[in-house]
Amino acid sequence: MTDIDKKSLIEARVNEGLRGQWYPVAKSVEIKATRPYGAMVLGEKLVLWRDGKGKINCIEDFCPHRGAPLSYGEIHEGNIGCRYHGVIVDGEGVVVRVPAMPDCALEGRKALTAYQVTEAADCVFVYVPSVLQPEAPELVLPxxxxxxxxxxxxxxxxxxxxxxxxxxxxxxxxxxxxxxxxxxxxxxxxxxxxxxxxxxxxxxxxxxxxxxxxxxxxxxxxxxxxxxxxxxxxxxxxxxxxxxxxxxxxxxxxxxxxxxxxxxxxxxxxxxxxxxxxxxxxxxxxxxxxxxxxxxxxxxxxxxxxxxxxxxxxxxxxxxxxxxxxxxxxxxxxxxxxxxxxxxxx
Ligand code: FES
Ligand SMILES: [Fe+2]
Missing domain, CATH: 3.90.380.10 (Naphthalene 1,2-dioxygenase Alpha Subunit; Chain A, domain 1)
Known part of the structure; x- marks a missing residue:
C-alpha cells in the first residue's frame, strides 16, 4: 500500500463518516412496536423496531432469504417478519422461522449483524463499531x-x-x-x-x-x-x-x-x-x-x-x-x- 492509497482511504473514511461512534438515527417516538423503521447510517440500511417490552432492536435491513428490506415488513411477537415470503428474524439477526417451508435449515442461523442501541433525551442512538472500538464506549451527552x-x-x-x-x-x-x-x-x-x-x-x-x-x-x-x-x-x-x-x-x-x-x-x-x-x-x-x-x-x-x-x-x-x-x-x-x-x- 502506497502513501497515496492510504491517504485516499483516510479521505474516503472522513467522507463516509467515522466508525466507532454513536450516531442519533431517529426520535424515540418514531421507533414503534407496531411498525419497523428504516434508517440509513454510513451507507448501510438498518431497520429498527421495539419488542413487546419497549426494547429497541437494530439489525441490517436485509432479509436473509433474498435481500428484501425488512423495514417493509411487519412485527410479529417482538421479531420482524419479511413482507416478501414471510421469513422471521429476531433482534440478534437470527432467523427464527421460515413459515413457507417446514423444517427449513435457515432456522436458527445467525444471518445478520445486530447493532447496539441506546435511547436518551427523546432520541435513539446506534453504535457503529470500529476495529479499534468494537464495543461501544459510553455515549456522552451534552x-x-x-x-x-x-x-x-x-x-x-x-x-x-x-x-x-x-x-x-x-x-x-x-x-x-x-x-x-x-x-x-x-x-x-x-x-x-x-x-x-x-x-x-x-x-x-x-x-x-x-x-x-x-x-x-x-x-x-x-x-x-x-x-x-x-x-x-x-x-x-x-x-x-x-x-x-x-x-x-x-x-x-x-x-x-x-x-x-x-x-x-x-x-x-x-x-x-x-x-x-x-x-x-x-x-x-x-x-x-x-x-x-x-x-x-x-x-x-x-x-x-x-x-x-x-x-x-x-x-x-x-x-x-x-x-x-x-x-x-x-x-x-x-x-x-x-x-x-x-x-x-x-
Ligand atoms: S426475501 Fe424475505 S422472505 Fe424472501
Ligand atoms: Fe446557520
Missing amino acids: KELNSDDWTGFLCTSVWGANYRYALDNLADPMHGCYLHAESFTLAYGSKQDLMKLDKTEAGFRIERVGQSGENFDWSEFEVHPGNMFCFLDIPYPPAAGPGGVFRILGFALPMDTRRCKVFFWRMRQVTGLARESFRFLYRARMEATHWAVLEQDRVMLEGMPDDARRREMLYQHDLGVSRIRQILTRAAKSQIEAELSQAAAE
Missing part, C-alpha cells in the same frame, strides 16, 4: 440533556449534503450575520470580525473576537471516545419570553456520502411556570422561525458542490472549519491504520 433546569425540543432534518458540511457550518459562526441576516434573532451585530480558536477540555471553542452575546458568536465542539457534538447560543430578545439564551445542541448523522440527518435540540434554562410558558411560546411562535433559519442552512449547503474542498480558499474565519476537519482526519487515520494492520495480521 449536560443540558441530563439537567432538570433545561427544557427543549428535538428537531431533525435530512439534508442533501455530506455531513461534513453540517459540521463545517456549525464550526463557522461568521455565517450567522450574513446567511441569517433577515431573521428574527440573527440580524444583530457587526458583519466584520476576526475569529479565535481555543482548546477546551473535550474539544474546542471557536468565537468571534469583537462581539459576544449578540448573535451566533461562538460554537463549541466536544469530542468524546464514542461520539461528538456541537453547541452554540443564540441570544434572545425579551419578546421571546422567559429564560436566557437559546442553546442549540447539534449532532450530525452521515446517512451516506450525499445526505446527512441533523439533530438539533433547542434548549432553554427555565423552570416552573416559565418553563410551561416557554414551551407554549416555542410551539406557538418560535418553532416556525427556527425552521426558517434551518432551511437557510440546508439550502445553502445543498447548493454547494460535493467536492468544494478541492477548490476552496479558506481565510482566517475558517479556523473552526479547519479544526473540525483535522479532528475527523486524525480519527479516520487511526481507524484506517488499525484496519490495515488487522488485515495484514489475518
Whole structure:
C-alpha cells in the first residue's frame, strides 16, 4: 500500500463518516412496536423496531432469504417478519422461522449483524463499531440533556449534503450575520470580525473576537471516545419570553456520502411556570422561525458542490472549519491504520 492509497482511504473514511461512534438515527417516538423503521447510517440500511417490552432492536435491513428490506415488513411477537415470503428474524439477526417451508435449515442461523442501541433525551442512538472500538464506549451527552433546569425540543432534518458540511457550518459562526441576516434573532451585530480558536477540555471553542452575546458568536465542539457534538447560543430578545439564551445542541448523522440527518435540540434554562410558558411560546411562535433559519442552512449547503474542498480558499474565519476537519482526519487515520494492520495480521 502506497502513501497515496492510504491517504485516499483516510479521505474516503472522513467522507463516509467515522466508525466507532454513536450516531442519533431517529426520535424515540418514531421507533414503534407496531411498525419497523428504516434508517440509513454510513451507507448501510438498518431497520429498527421495539419488542413487546419497549426494547429497541437494530439489525441490517436485509432479509436473509433474498435481500428484501425488512423495514417493509411487519412485527410479529417482538421479531420482524419479511413482507416478501414471510421469513422471521429476531433482534440478534437470527432467523427464527421460515413459515413457507417446514423444517427449513435457515432456522436458527445467525444471518445478520445486530447493532447496539441506546435511547436518551427523546432520541435513539446506534453504535457503529470500529476495529479499534468494537464495543461501544459510553455515549456522552451534552449536560443540558441530563439537567432538570433545561427544557427543549428535538428537531431533525435530512439534508442533501455530506455531513461534513453540517459540521463545517456549525464550526463557522461568521455565517450567522450574513446567511441569517433577515431573521428574527440573527440580524444583530457587526458583519466584520476576526475569529479565535481555543482548546477546551473535550474539544474546542471557536468565537468571534469583537462581539459576544449578540448573535451566533461562538460554537463549541466536544469530542468524546464514542461520539461528538456541537453547541452554540443564540441570544434572545425579551419578546421571546422567559429564560436566557437559546442553546442549540447539534449532532450530525452521515446517512451516506450525499445526505446527512441533523439533530438539533433547542434548549432553554427555565423552570416552573416559565418553563410551561416557554414551551407554549416555542410551539406557538418560535418553532416556525427556527425552521426558517434551518432551511437557510440546508439550502445553502445543498447548493454547494460535493467536492468544494478541492477548490476552496479558506481565510482566517475558517479556523473552526479547519479544526473540525483535522479532528475527523486524525480519527479516520487511526481507524484506517488499525484496519490495515488487522488485515495484514489475518
Ligand atoms: S426475501 Fe424475505 S422472505 Fe424472501
Ligand atoms: Fe446557520
